[in-house]
Amino acid sequence: xxxxxxxxxxxxxxxxxxxxxxxxxxxxxxxxxxxxxxxxxxxxxxxxxxxxxxxxxxxxxxxxxxxxxxxxxxxxxxxxxxxxxxxxxxxxxxxxxxxxxxxxxxxxxxxxxxxxxxxxxxxxxxxxxxxxxxxxxxxxxxxxxxxxxx
Numbered sequence: 001x002x003x004x005x006x007x008x009x010x011x012x013x014x015x016x017x018x019x020x021x022x023x024x025x026x027x028x029x030x031x032x033x034x035x036x037x038x039x040x041x042x043x044x045x046x047x048x049x050x051x052x053x054x055x056x057x058x059x060x061x062x063x064x065x066x067x068x069x070x071x072x073x074x075x076x077x078x079x080x081x082x083x084x085x086x087x088x089x090x091x092x093x094x095x096x097x098x099x100x101x102x103x104x105x106x107x108x109x110x111x112x113x114x115x116x117x118x119x120x121x122x123x124x125x126x127x128x129x130x131x132x133x134x135x136x137x138x139x140x141x142x143x144x145x146x147x148x149x150x
Contacts, residue, residue: 066072
């Protein structure tokens with residue numbers, strides 16, 4: 001209500017205008033008007049500050065009432081914070097385990113590829129040895145046949 005009155009403007013006593021030695025002249029009236037005009041923004045700022053304080057107090061009261069209504073105590077809040085911290089820790093551990101599993105999977109794939117390469121190399125060596133043995137047998141047979149002819 002006070003803020004509304006201030007917003008509408010200050011209404012004070014009306015000044016008498018007229019001649020006479022004690023009457024305010026035009027320059028004095030302008031100075032007083034400026035003074036009143038300068039006070040209005042200060043009063044508006046003060047009213048806004050008070051309104052903000054009242055709003056914050058209502059919000060604090062509402063939060064307090066809700067804490068009571070929901071049965072939130074310092075102990076339950078601490079327990080909830082501990083549960084959240086534990087969940088965060090477990091989530092981090094799960095992420096780390098997933099990364100390790102992925103690294104193990106990649107290492108296994110690399111090991112399997114190396115094993116496949118080793119098997120292929122072994123098979124190639126066996127084939128080369130068999131071909132070499134076949135050439136040796138053929139050469140021996142050719143030598144035996146040449147010796148029988150002579």
